[in-house]
Amino acid sequence: MADPPRTAKASVVRKDGSPHVVPVGVIMDGDDIIYTCQKDSVKGRSLQRDGRIAMLWDDERPPFSFVLVRGRATLSEDLDELRTWTARIGGRYHGRAREEEFSDRFTIPNGVVVRVKVEHIVAKVNLSETVNVKNP
Template identity: 40%
Template sequence: MLTSDLRRVLDGAPIAHVATVSPDGSPHVVPVFVGTDGDRIVVFTGPGSVKARNLRRDPRVALSIATADDPFTPVTVRGRVVDWIDGDAGWEIVDRVAAKYIPVPYPREDPRVVAVIEPTVQKVGMG
């Protein structure tokens, strides 16, 4: 279950940096749009991206999230990717999340998949 503080952050348009584990054990970090689907966190990517390949091999993930109004308050999440959503259901989530960030429908030139993250650690602020 998402904490109310984390849900408040995710309901805005924060920038999340997603960290995955590369095959050699090194970290791979990229910025992404982020949102929620029920009590889970969602991010989307190309199905063949480094992030997708890493998460399909090792579902552990960490997010460092910065809000526009308070970018120095730490917001961190650790968890696991528990599902992948593609097709029409995936595009519905992509469009809903992207609408927080861009004023036009998300481009359809390249396929997208949605990674569904079950958080195991959630922290907003220094506490």
């Protein structure tokens, strides 16, 4: 997750119970995972209703690895906080010189900061070397 920065696949539960999975740019704040979204997006509406979330980072190159996190999310509509986190996330993925550009672009009135409190982690490395798959 750390280097190079990878997007996470964030999974939330829709109102009808079906999953919704999308890539999101993230940054760590201590043990918390931070990303931003629009309050009225599927992610935003789902997390307001049910704060459960799962996030996955995977390395798709052999020998394959992944980190899966489950947790609970809270949302903040504070525009100063949104400005800070959009800048930091933009800088993480596009370079610190572009932080202000991303802050200006993504600090919008219906934007929210999503803070994920991690409750469970599963991590696996070298999957193609360690997993024994039997054909039926």
